Amino acid sequence: MTELYIKDIQLMDQTGQLYLAELWVKQGKVAGIGTDLSPLVSDKAQIIEGKNNLLAPGFVDLHVHFREPGFTHKETIASGSRSAAKGGFTTVCAMPNLNPVPDNVADYQHIQQLIEKDSVIQTKQYGSITKALKSSELVDMKGLKEAGVFAFTNDGVGVQSAGTMYLAMKEAAKLGLPIVAHTEDESLLFGGCMHEGKRSKELGLPGILSAAESSQIARDLVLAEATGCHYHVCHVSTKESVALIRQAKEAGVHVTCEVCPHHLILTDQDIPEDNGQYKMNPPLRAEEDRQALINGLKDGTIDCIATDHAPHTAEEKEKSMREAAFGIVGSETAFPLLYTEFVQTGIFTLKEVLDWLTIKPAQVFQLAAGEIKVGSSADVTLLDLDTCYHIDSADFVSASSNTPFLNKQVQGKSRYTVANGQIVWQEEEK
Ligand SMILES: NC(=O)N[C@@H](CC(=O)O)C(=O)O
Ligand SMILES: [Zn+2]
Numbered sequence: 067m068t069e070l071y072i073k074d075i076q077l078m079d080q081t082g083q084l085y086l087a088e089l090w091v092k093q094g095k096v097a098g099i100g101t102d103l104s105p106l107v108s109d110k111a112q113i114i115e116g117k118n119n120l121l122a123p124g125f126v127d128l129h130v131h132f133r134e135p136g137f138t139h140k141e142t143i144a145s146g147s148r149s150a151a152k153g154g155f156t157t158v159c160a161m162p163n164l165n166p167v168p169d170n171v172a173d174y175q176h177i178q179q180l181i182e183k184d185s186v187i188q189t190k191q192y193g194s195i196t197k198a199l200k201s202s203e204l205v206d207m208k209g210l211k212e213a214g215v216f217a218f219t220n221d222g223v224g225v226q227s228a229g230t231m232y233l234a235m236k237e238a239a240k241l242g243l244p245i246v247a248h249t250e251d252e253s254l255l256f257g258g259c260m261h262e263g264k265r266s267k268e269l270g271l272p273g274i275l276s277a278a279e280s281s282q283i284a285r286d287l288v289l290a291e292a293t294g295c296h297y298h299v300c301h302v303s304t305k306e307s308v309a310l311i312r313q314a315k316e317a318g319v320h321v322t323c324e325v326c327p328h329h330l331i332l333t334d335q336d337i338p339e340d341n342g343q344y345k346m347n348p349p350l351r352a353e354e355d356r357q358a359l360i361n362g363l364k365d366g367t368i369d370c371i372a373t374d375h376a377p378h379t380a381e382e383k384e385k386s387m388r389e390a391a392f393g394i395v396g397s398e399t400a401f402p403l404l405y406t407e408f409v410q411t412g413i414f415t416l417k418e419v420l421d422w423l424t425i426k427p428a429q430v431f432q433l434a435a436g437e438i439k440v441g442s443s444a445d446v447t448l449l450d451l452d453t454c455y456h457i458d459s460a461d462f463v464s465a466s467s468n469t470p471f472l473n474k475q476v477q478g479k480s481r482y483t484v485a486n487g488q489i490v491w492q493e494e495e496k
């Protein structure tokens with residue numbers, strides 16, 4: 067097991083103040099945090115020159131798609147976990163819209179074995195809520211819990227039947243596990259491919275109503291209250307969704323939620339033409355929605371930021387928005403985009419952004435992650451906050467590079483990522 071000595075780093079304290087320190091990693095764990103650890107560190111330790119960069123806890127992403135098994139031409143557990151590591155992530159939760167869907171113990175255990183073999187970071191696999199992600203038959207939740215499932219979701223599709231969602235929540239509450247929801251009422255879709263509004267009319271494209279998302283959240287909040295289940299909402303995108311969740315939290319419903327960087331940064335007005343790279347689910351919404359998401363983070367209605375890293379091939383994305391696949395990659399761009407768009411502009415503090423990427427998502431599912439503590443797993447990322455560069459498809463570690471942010475100028479990147487005490491990402495020194 068590697069021993070690491072990370073010198074000359076900045077750490078952030080509880081108040082957001084930076085201080086100079088060193089970190090010692092031994093046997094996968096944080097062995098020491100201090101100012102002169104050299105008497106303790108053995109001469110076999112690998113030295114990392116921190117160069118006064120900020121050492122943050124490894125980021126935690128509650129929402130990624132690794133596409134294995136079933137769609138390994140888009141991503142694999144190996145490529146997806148390396149992509150996450152490059153983005154500074156050391157813990158991710160992987161979605162079950164796979165083939166086969168992990169809706170039974172054998173298929174779930176098979177994915178766990180693949181993760182054990184190929185993931186360079188901590189990857190936690192979600193189990194599905196229903197068989198084959200259809201809205202009729204529940205999975206064996208108890209059996210899946212015993213096999214290691216930490217939460218259930220049908221991400222990729224909404225649970226269309228209220229009765230099925232009610233039964234799922236009742237069982238999840240009994241087992242003490244969360245229900246994680248992609249909320250989308252298919253009867254309100256009308257073939258839409260982007261947000262329904264002025265821009266969809268200008269482009270002559272069919273729109274997706276905000277109500278397709280918010281009406282299902284409203285339904286589920288009532289069911290979560292009735293069952294006492296922990297209900298976590300994926301990729302919240304509309305102002306109505308934020309208002310509903312705020313109200314439910316005030317009423318004591320056990321609800322948490324996440325927002326994606328792209329919904330915080332772009333709106334439908336930023337879609338320059340009918341271009342499949344701007345297609346994702348939920349779609350880029352209106353400016354009032356974007357402002358509501360920012361305010362939702364600020365006041366704690368929204369708990370954390372998650373990427374919804376959704377790799378697709380160039381062929382599937384280089385199409386009209388009508389035909390392209392829904393989704394964009396996010397692991398490698400999340401931190402640089404958030405740092406550039408919100409920290410550099412003074413909208414969020416660096417501490418806020420780091421909290422929403424580390425301790426806050428860890429708290430949502432009580433994951434052992436998101437903090438740098440002596441004795442805990444050595445999961446950290448060393449951030450260079452100064453270097454400016456363009457997002458370049460050639461630099462992606464992910465097997466896919468479908469994002470509308472290509473060529474965007476950003477600042478900030480991870481130089482090193484350490485997961486479980488091992489270096490899993492290292493920027494080439496130029
Ligand atoms: N977000 C997306 O647009 N696509 C996701 C599915 C999902 O997160 O709903 C995918 O699996 O490609
Ligand atoms: Zn989704």
Ligand SMILES: [Zn+2]
Binds near residue numbers: 129161221222374376
């Ligand atoms: Zn998703």
